[in-house]
Structures are given as C-alpha cells and as structure tokens.
Amino acid sequence: DTGVSQDPRHKITKRGQNVTFRCDPISEHNRLYWYRQTLGQGPEFLTYFQNEAQLEKSRLLSDRFSAERPKGSFSTLEIQRTEQGDSAMYLCASSSWDNTQYFGPGTRLTVL
Amino acid sequence: AQKVTQAQTEISVVEKEDVTLDCVYETRDTTYYLFWYKQPPSGELVFLIRRNSFDEQNEISGRYSWNFQKSTSSFNFTITASQVVDSAVYFCALSQMDSSYKLIFGSGTRLLVRP
Numbered sequence: 001d002t003g004v005s006q007d008p009r010h011k012i013t014k015r016g017q018n019v020t021f022r023c024d025p026i027s028e029h030n031r032l033y034w035y036r037q038t039l040g041q042g043p044e045f046l047t048y049f050q051n052e053a054q055l056e057k058s059r060l061l062s063d064r065f066s067a068e069r070p071k072g073s074f075s076t077l078e079i080q081r082t083e084q085g086d087s088a089m090y091l092c093a094s095s096s097w098d099n100t101q102y103f104g105p106g107t108r109l110t111v112l
Numbered sequence: 113a114q115k116v117t118q119a120q121t122e123i124s125v126v127e128k129e130d131v132t133l134d135c136v137y138e139t140r141d142t143t144y145y146l147f148w149y150k151q152p153p154s155g156e157l158v159f160l161i162r163r164n165s166f167d168e169q170n171e172i173s174g175r176y177s178w179n180f181q182k183s184t185s186s187f188n189f190t191i192t193a194s195q196v197v198d199s200a201v202y203f204c205a206l207s208q209m210d211s212s213y214k215l216i217f218g219s220g221t222r223l224l225v226r227p
Contacts, residue, residue, distance in 0.1 A: 033214065042203050042217030043157070056212045089155065099145065099213045103157035
C-alpha cells in the first residue's frame with residue numbers, strides 16, 4: 001500500500017523565483033491537505049481539497065500561493081515571487097471518509 | 113477559537129523510564145477528534161492515534177497509552193519503558209468535525225531517550 005508521496009524533497013531557490021511542489025495522495029483518498037511547518041513549530045493548515053474542489057483556504061495562503069488538484073488525484077502547490085519568509089517544510093496529507101490524515105515526507109523549501 | 117497547548121518543550125529521559133507527554137486543548141465544539149503524531153528526525157509525521165470526543169475510554173497499544181479527560185480538556189500520552197527509538201518530536205492535534213476536518217497542532221514536545 002503506497003503512502004503519500006511528495007516531490008521534490010528539497011528545493012533551494014532564489015528570492016523572486018517561482019516554485020511548484022507536487023503531492024500524490026494515497027489512492028482513493030478523496031481529501032487532500034497542505035500544511036506548512038517552520039522550525040520548532042507544529043504544522044499550520046494552508047488549504048483543503050475534497051476531490052478536485054478547493055473548499056477551504058487559510059489566511060496564511062497569500063495571493064502568491066495557489067493550489068490545484070485537477071481530476072481529484074495529485075495536487076500542486078505553487079509559490080510565486082518567493083520570499084525568504086516562505087522558507088519552511090511544506091507537508092501534504094490525505095484522508096478518506098474516516099478523517100485520519102496520513103502525511104507525506106514533505107518538501108523542504110529554502111529561499112536564498 | 114481552537115487551540116492546542118503542549119507545555120513541555122523538551123523532555124530527556126534515560127532508556128526504560130516511563131514518560132508522559134501532556135496535551136491540553138481548547139474548543140467550543142462538543143464533537144471533535146484528538147490525535148497524536150510522531151515526527152522522527154527524518155521529518156515525516158507518523159499517525160499514532162485518533163480519539164473521538166464522545167469516547168473517553170483510555171487506550172493502550174503496546175508500550176503506548178493515552179489518557180483522555182474531557183473534564184480537564186487533556187489528552188496525555190504515556191510511553192512505558194522508553195527506548196532510544198522513541199526519540200522524536202511528538203505533536204498533539206485537534207480536529208473539528210466540520211467540513212474540512214483540518215488539524216490544529218500544538219507546538220510539539222521533543223523527547224530525547226538516552227541509552
């Protein structure tokens with residue numbers, strides 16, 4: 001049984017560049033979540049999809065952030081014009097109707 | 113507002129000691145879920161347990177046990193006979209039973225088990 005996968009695992013970029021992360025949820029999980037975790041803190045919710053519909057976005061998700069889940073399978077998170085404050089671990093999780101979220105290994109973003 | 117507090121930032125124990133990680137939560141909802149996750153040095157969050165707000169029965173799984181008390185809004189986690197492999201950051205989380213079921217995490221407790 002394949003777990004949640006994320007790509008890339010690490011990303012180093014220069015300030016002002018755009019980056020895109022991918023998440024592949026556990027197959028048949030209809031719910032998908034993105035979280036952001038900074039050093040020494042717990043993960044913070046960014047956005048939620050049920051199938052292909054984006055149903056909730058956190059105030060943390062500025063206009064520079066956009067997420068998609070075409071066809072209700074994998075999801076992408078794009079950050080435009082990255083800033084040093086965007087440096088963090090970006091975590092993806094998925095769940096089925098039992099509402100237990102299983103997390104991927106995360107993508108660590110470093111903005112120079 | 114919903115909030116999870118893990119007051120213990122870091123705990124250090126010697127192998128085979130028992131250790132309890134505290135979790136206190138705040139919510140105005142009458143129905144909710146509580147979770148514990150483990151984050152080893154590799155970084156991936158590993159699901160440990162989920163409890164429903166209407167089920168206060170304590171649970172034991174091997175060396176792990178959980179004590180849920182609605183009266184004190186606490187959901188504490190005990191590791192019996194700790195092992196070096198238990199070293200990790202442990203997060204307590206709360207989820208409302210609303211449309212998204214998003215998780216609200218505490219700041220985590222770093223557990224170091226020394227040989």
